[in-house]
Structure formats: structure tokens, C-alpha cells
Amino acid sequence: MAQKLTVCVLFGGQSSEHEVSRISAVSVIKNLDKEKYDIVMIGITKKGKWLMYQGPVDKIETGEWENGHVARAMISPDGTINGIVKLSVDENTDELTATTAKIDVVFPVLHGLYGEDGTVQGLFELAQIPYVGSGILASSVSMDKIYAKLVFKDAQIPQAQWEVVYKYELDAIEKVVERIESCFEYPCFIKPSNAGSSVGVTKAHNRQELEKGLVLAAQHDRKILVEEFINGREIECSVLGNLNPKASVVGEIIPGREFYDYDAKYNDDTSQLLIPAALPxxxxxxxKQYAVSAYKALDCAGLSRVDFFVHKETDEVFINEINTMPGFTSISMYPKLWEASGISYPELLDQLIALAMKRE
Structure with missing residues (x-):
């Protein structure tokens, strides 16, 4: 039997998607083949502490993992995780010990800022440890919706019209509103440039909602994206690979709310996922073609989920955004699309780890 690989599953983080990351990580850990991998679990708290966790997996999802069976963790350039302060070994002893675990590859199941934006990817590059997903540049550019749109424009991928607003401009918010109203009709969308899971997103139907949306988005980022409304179906496509990526079947989301916001994604069971999407x-x-083109244009690696609008009347396709570390929960579209394409969740994890180990 081949020697097991030690996989470090990194979860949590300091972004607004901390809780989603924990749920995704539990799904990943449970679906990793224990005959092939030894698993090291490291969580990042909302305050930025890195803790090596050795307790029950289900307590990651609930947040209870922070209360015990943890040690301060540090990643070393030789590929080791050093537990330097053991807080508890088990419930029956107060003995303090140190733990060292050699790792072969990191699976950073982190969504949003300080996880999906190139920051931890830079750390892994410095430590010379292979990791699942895109590199520093692709991660950071993909995370920033505004810069991603510039790349999509250069790649000639159709997208909605958009305007950039900076936080400092809101000191004269009346002028900003007048500028936006001269560009778009209502409704329009307001988004933080760097955020995921629809955190801080508003669909504005009038001037009052536009002003509130701008203020809300500014709480999450200094750059704000305002987009025209596309009367479209919400379509998603998963991409897998390094130099020769492939696209999955296409899926459709039918939101249980007016649009697919955070609650519709994670708290509302009335939203529906249709796989495959009923498209011509x-x-x-x-x-699929645009998904792979966007992936290549951004120099992504490993995986991404690419989101689109398909106009309800004309079937025109418009790219919305790309996610370099999409959700891996039990209801997430990324693994479900690959399952419908013939790749099971455990096999998908095998392929992602193999892609990380041989990335060129």
C-alpha cells in the first residue's frame, strides 16, 4: 500500500464567512479517505489565533472546537505543524505536552478575506508547502470583484455594466447617488468588492435603498461595486484542473428570496438547486466555455466555481464572478456539480490533492 499523505485541513479564519468555512471543513474532513490520508486539523479563530485541533470533528461546525483539545500552531518551512502550547490532551488529564506533525499538503477550506485572497497562499509559498487551490495572484485578483471584472473585460467575456465607488466618496453621498442614477436604472446591485457569500450585498429599488446599500457595502470594504440589474437566471459551473481545466455540467439556483443572499444560501431551505440546469x-x-476562459484568464489552479446570469428572455450569458475556494458544505453547488458529472465527493478531494501536489 502506498504511504499515506498527511493533509492539513485549515478552517475558520477572520472573514465574515468564518462559520461557512467551518461547515465546509467538516464535510471535507468526513469525505477524505482515511485509508489514504492522515488528517491534521487547524482552525483559525476570528481573532486570528492558529490552533491545532484534535477533538471530535462535529464540534468544528458548532464552534465548540475552540474550548478544548487544541494547541497553538505554527507552520514551518520544513512542512511541519508545531503544536507549541498544548492546552489539553484529553478530558481526564491536565498534562501539558508538545506535538509535532509533518504535513504533505494543506487544504485551506477558507472563504473570503485572509483565506481566499492570496494571504495564506503567500504563507504556504514561503513555507514551500503544497496547497489546494489557486496561487497568490489568481486568488487575490479573483477575490477583488473589480479587478476580476477588468480581466473578464480583457478576455472579452460578457458582463453587466458596472461602476466603482470608493468609501471616501460617501462623504458626499448625494453626488455618488446622482452619478449611479445617471448610469443605471433601478433596481441595481451594490456589493463590497472584496467579500463572499453575498455578505454586504443589496438590491436597491430606489434612491433610499441605494444610499443604505452603499453605506452597508462600505462597512465591509473601501471599494464598492455597483452593477446594472440583469433579468437573468442564476447559473453556476464548476471548473477543475491546472493547465488543462475542465468544466462540469451546469447548474441553476432558484433563490427562495428575491436574490441569492447570505440567508438564502445558508439559512433558507426554500432555495432550489437544479442540476443540470434546464438550458438549451x-x-x-x-x-462552460466562458467558465474555462475566465479560469485561464485569471491563471487559476485546482478549482473554482464560476457564476453567471443567463437572460430570461434572450438566453444571453453574462459572467457574474469567480470563487477560487467555493463552498464545500453538503449542499454546496461545487461538489454537487461534479457529482452530477461523474466524480464523487471523495474522488473530487483526491483529484484536488493530486493537483496541488503536482502544480506547475
């Missing part, structure tokens, strides 16, 4: 073959193929 030509339209579905165009979505």
Missing part, C-alpha cells in the same frame, strides 16, 4: 445545449456549452 448551445447556451450551456457557452457557459
Amino acid at each position: 445545449e448551445e447556451t450551456a456549452n457557452k457557459v
Whole structure:
């Protein structure tokens, strides 16, 4: 039997998607083949502490993991995780010990800022440890919706019209509102440039909602993206690979709310996922083509989920955004699309780890 790889699953983080990351990590840990991998679990608290965790997996999802079975953790350039302050070994002893675990690859199940934006990727590069997902540049540019849009524009991938607003401009918010109203009709969307899971996103139907949306987005980022409304179906496509990526079947989200916001994604069971999406073959193929084109244009690696709008009347395809570390929860679209394409969740994890180990 081949020697087991030691996989470090990194979860939590300091972003607004901390809780989603924990849920995704539990799904990943439970679906990793224990015959192939030894698993080291490291959580990052909301305050930024890195803690090596050795307790029950289910307590990661609830947040109870921080209360015991943890040690301060540090990643070393030789590929080791050093537990330097053991807080508890088990419930029956107060003995303090140190733990060292050699790792072969990191699976950073982190969503949003300080996890999906190139920051931890830079740490792994410095430590010379292979990791699942895109590199520093692709991660950071993909996370920033505004810069990603510039890349999509250069790659000639159709997208909605958009305007950039900076936080400091809101000191004269009346002028900003007038500028936006001269560009778009209502409704329009307001988004923080660097945020995920629809955190801080508003669909504004009038001037009052636009002002509130701008203020809300500014709480999450100094750069704000305002986009025209596309009367479209919400379509998603998963991409897998390094130099020769491939696209999954295409799926559709039917939100249980007016749009697919944070609550619709994680707290509302009325939203529906349709796999495959009921699209004409030509339209579905165009979505796949644009998904791979966007992936290559941003120099992504490993995985991404690419989101689109397909106009309800014309079937025109518009790219919305790309996610370099999409959700891995039991209801997440990324693994479900690959399952529908013939790749099971455990096999998908095997492929992602193999892609990380041989990334060129």
C-alpha cells in the first residue's frame, strides 16, 4: 500500500464567512479517505489565533472546537505543524505536552478575506508547502470583484455594466447617488468588492435603498461595486484542473428570496438547486466555455466555481464572478456539480490533492 499523505485541513479564519468555512471543513474532513490520508486539523479563530485541533470533528461546525483539545500552531518551512502550547490532551488529564506533525499538503477550506485572497497562499509559498487551490495572484485578483471584472473585460467575456465607488466618496453621498442614477436604472446591485457569500450585498429599488446599500457595502470594504440589474437566471459551473481545466455540467439556483443572499444560501431551505440546469445545449456549452476562459484568464489552479446570469428572455450569458475556494458544505453547488458529472465527493478531494501536489 502506498504511504499515506498527511493533509492539513485549515478552517475558520477572520472573514465574515468564518462559520461557512467551518461547515465546509467538516464535510471535507468526513469525505477524505482515511485509508489514504492522515488528517491534521487547524482552525483559525476570528481573532486570528492558529490552533491545532484534535477533538471530535462535529464540534468544528458548532464552534465548540475552540474550548478544548487544541494547541497553538505554527507552520514551518520544513512542512511541519508545531503544536507549541498544548492546552489539553484529553478530558481526564491536565498534562501539558508538545506535538509535532509533518504535513504533505494543506487544504485551506477558507472563504473570503485572509483565506481566499492570496494571504495564506503567500504563507504556504514561503513555507514551500503544497496547497489546494489557486496561487497568490489568481486568488487575490479573483477575490477583488473589480479587478476580476477588468480581466473578464480583457478576455472579452460578457458582463453587466458596472461602476466603482470608493468609501471616501460617501462623504458626499448625494453626488455618488446622482452619478449611479445617471448610469443605471433601478433596481441595481451594490456589493463590497472584496467579500463572499453575498455578505454586504443589496438590491436597491430606489434612491433610499441605494444610499443604505452603499453605506452597508462600505462597512465591509473601501471599494464598492455597483452593477446594472440583469433579468437573468442564476447559473453556476464548476471548473477543475491546472493547465488543462475542465468544466462540469451546469447548474441553476432558484433563490427562495428575491436574490441569492447570505440567508438564502445558508439559512433558507426554500432555495432550489437544479442540476443540470434546464438550458438549451448551445447556451450551456457557452457557459462552460466562458467558465474555462475566465479560469485561464485569471491563471487559476485546482478549482473554482464560476457564476453567471443567463437572460430570461434572450438566453444571453453574462459572467457574474469567480470563487477560487467555493463552498464545500453538503449542499454546496461545487461538489454537487461534479457529482452530477461523474466524480464523487471523495474522488473530487483526491483529484484536488493530486493537483496541488503536482502544480506547475
